[in-house]
Structure formats: structure tokens, C-alpha cells
Amino acid sequence: MIRFEQVAKVYPDGTTAVDGLSFEVAEGELVTLVGPSGCGKTTTMMMVNRLIEPTSGRITVGGEDISTVDPVRLRRRIGYVIQQAGLFPHRTVLDNTATVPALLGWKKARARARAAELLDLVGLDPEVYGSRYPAQLSGGQRQRVGVARALAADPPVLLMDEPFGAVDPVVRERLQNEFLSLQATVRKTVLLVTHDIEEAVRMGDRIAVYGQGHIAQYDTPAAVLGAPATDEVARFVGADRGLKRLSVTRIEAGDLEQPPVARLDERADTAAARLRTEGARWAVVLGPGGELRGWVAADALSIAGDGGTVGELTRRMEAWVPLGAPLKKAFGEMLQHDAGWVAVLDGDLFAGVLTPAKLHEALRRSVDAEAKGVAREDVDFDSVADA
Numbered sequence: 001m002i003r004f005e006q007v008a009k010v011y012p013d014g015t016t017a018v019d020g021l022s023f024e025v026a027e028g029e030l031v032t033l034v035g036p037s038g039c040g041k042t043t044t045m046m047m048v049n050r051l052i053e054p055t056s057g058r059i060t061v062g063g064e065d066i067s068t069v070d071p072v073r074l075r076r077r078i079g080y081v082i083q084q085a086g087l088f089p090h091r092t093v094l095d096n097t098a099t100v101p102a103l104l105g106w107k108k109a110r111a112r113a114r115a116a117e118l119l120d121l122v123g124l125d126p127e128v129y130g131s132r133y134p135a136q137l138s139g140g141q142r143q144r145v146g147v148a149r150a151l152a153a154d155p156p157v158l159l160m161d162e163p164f165g166a167v168d169p170v171v172r173e174r175l176q177n178e179f180l181s182l183q184a185t186v187r188k189t190v191l192l193v194t195h196d197i198e199e200a201v202r203m204g205d206r207i208a209v210y211g212q213g214h215i216a217q218y219d220t221p222a223a224v225l226g227a228p229a230t231d232e233v234a235r236f237v238g239a240d241r242g243l244k245r246l247s248v249t250r251i252e253a254g255d256l257e258q259p260p261v262a263r264l265d266e267r268a269d270t271a272a273a274r275l276r277t278e279g280a281r282w283a284v285v286l287g288p289g290g291e292l293r294g295w296v297a298a299d300a301l302s303i304a305g306d307g308g309t310v311g312e313l314t315r316r317m318e319a320w321v322p323l324g325a326p327l328k329k330a331f332g333e334m335l336q337h338d339a340g341w342v343a344v345l346d347g348d349l350f351a352g353v354l355t356p357a358k359l360h361e362a363l364r365r366s367v368d369a370e371a372k373g374v375a376r377e378d379v380d381f382d383s384v385a386d387a
């Protein structure tokens, strides 16, 4: 959808901002450009809507060489979100959001209806916020209006320059998540500039890690964290890249351990005897359809009187995560509930548990799988326990 071919930009004072830039962003893909200050990220982005003209090379959007497209016409197809949102202070939120449809000559009522729809989409009630002025909004709300405005004319491409830079870390994470769920519906082709590696890995389908004036690595977040292409990239992604990788590696069925299981309506003494033979201290309790109902301690089962059932002794399972959640979430649940393991659910159904050892193994396998280009379950793994 967006393609850079050997693009260079040398500013009039002789500064080379970027050189030999070649990469492609697929339709519907969100690519983050990340790197230290002054490495050329903003220059790259602003060449796409021709706010900056390249010195050499070619950029195409949707197959069309943009140097042949009228810049005004081009910008109407490209939404642009900047830090501090860049709203017009003397226009209401509704009118700010309707800016591009108005420029495109939509009838006023239609443009306003569209603006209201977009405000709703980014979580701002148009009845409440539509008539306010930007100064009467919080920083996070202003950013949301910025996103709504960029999307108003439904452009296929969205450029976002540090869009969540001006808000505190908590609001920032919320805005990032909101934008990701929005993106799952609107599927725009997005270029997002950030200097924050956490944001880059959280948001990007792929990330372009910049060195000075060039892209040092262009790959999925997991691949960049698992196998940085150069020392420069390794330094930039940080010594804690293993930890960061926890947030981009998702729990797969093959990562799980299958613990002892007891049924809700099973007799306590039968379950106790079985667990004793298996040498287990606890079991996961499942309902008739295989849904997770909690857990039970072997000790509690042993001292239950005749006729007691597992269900009467079952305790609530606090620590659980859905299959497909990031490993980091599982780790967080373990710490929060001071649990030695977390249950993993596939919908309502119990899929297995993750222990710290299994979590480590999943992480190691995913690194190896990425490096070898194979599925995670096809990676051999030797643990200390096997040695």
C-alpha cells in the first residue's frame, strides 16, 4: 500500500535526514517507526503526505507515484494525527472533527452526522463533547478528537506522529488499547512514529527500528526483540528485551501443562485416593462440560467425610488468563495472586495451566521458533529438569 524505493532526503543545509530508505507497508497493516531522536522518523512520515519532498527515490501509495499526485488531493486520502492533536482552538469538537468532510464539500448536515459517528467511535459522546472547545477537554480527550478527525473522511491511510505522546502513561496505555481495538475494525494502513520502544512493540504489526538516517531492522516485534539484527538495535530495544518479549508472545495450547483434574460432582474420597496415587497436592475442578469451576486441595479432600463431593470443597480460581493472551499477562496474574500457576481458558473451557517453568519454556521456544522460522511446537527444548 505504501512503498518507499531508495528514498533519500537531504535538507537545504546539507543535513541528510534519511538515505537509501526502501520498505513497504501492506494494506491494513500498522507499522511503527521507532528510534532515537533525530534519526529521520518524522521526515519519513511527512514525505508520505508530501509535507516534505524527497531529494531522490520514489514513494508510491496504492501503486501511484505520489510525486505525480496533487498534494491537496493526496492529503485528503491520508489521515494525519499529530502530537497535541493540533485541533483548531476556536472551533467546537464537532466542527474540528468535520474539518475534512467539510473541505471535501460534503453538505453540512452530512459532515456533522459523520463527525458525531466518529466521536462516538473514539469513545466521546457527541451530545456531551460535540459543542465543547478543545481547551475544555482533557489531554486524552483531545487526542481522541485528533484520531476522530483523521478518520472522518474514511481515508485508507493514516499517519500518526507521536499520537499518544502528550498524555500521562496511564492514559497513554488506555489510548493505545482503544486505538488497537478501533484499528481491528477499520483496518487502515497506518504509519505510526514513536520514540518509545514499548509503544512500538505493543502497537506494531511490524516495526521499523531506525539507526541514523536508515532502517536498521524491519520485522515483527517478536522477531526484533528475539533476534536484534545489529548491536545498535539491541541497545535500542534494551537489555530487558526478554521481559518486553513477554508482552508480544502469546499463550498457545502447546505451552500448557495438564494438571490433575477432579469433577465437580465426583465423590471427595474417590478424588482423594486418585490424587494420592498420582502424588498430587491439588487438582483443577471442572464442571460437566469441561468448564473451569475452581481448584481443590488434596488435603481438604482427604479429611472430608463420607458422602462429601468435590464441589463442596472447591475454591475459586482467581488466577486465570485466556488462551492467546500475552505471556506477560499470565506472569502478572501469578504475581498478583501469589499463585504458583495460572489456569488458561479457551472460551469457558479449561485448556491447561501455565507454571513459571512452562512460561520460561514458551518464551525460549518462541525465540528459537522465530529464529528458525518454524512453529513453536516444533522446537526441541532442553530444560534443566531434563539435564
Ligand SMILES: Nc1ncnc2c1ncn2[C@@H]1O[C@H](COP(=O)(O)OP(=O)(O)OP(=O)(O)O)[C@@H](O)[C@H]1O
Binding pocket: 011, 012, 013, 015, 016, 017, 035, 036, 037, 038, 039, 040, 041, 042, 043, 044, 195
Ligand atoms: N527543516 C530541516 N532542516 C534541516 N535539518 C532538518 C530539518 N528537519 C529535520 N532536520 C534534521 O533531520 C534529521 C531527522 O529529523 P526528523 O525530525 O526526521 O527525526 P525524528 O527521528 O523524527 O526525531 P524526533 O524523534 O526527535 O522527532 C535530524 O538531524 C534533524 O535535525
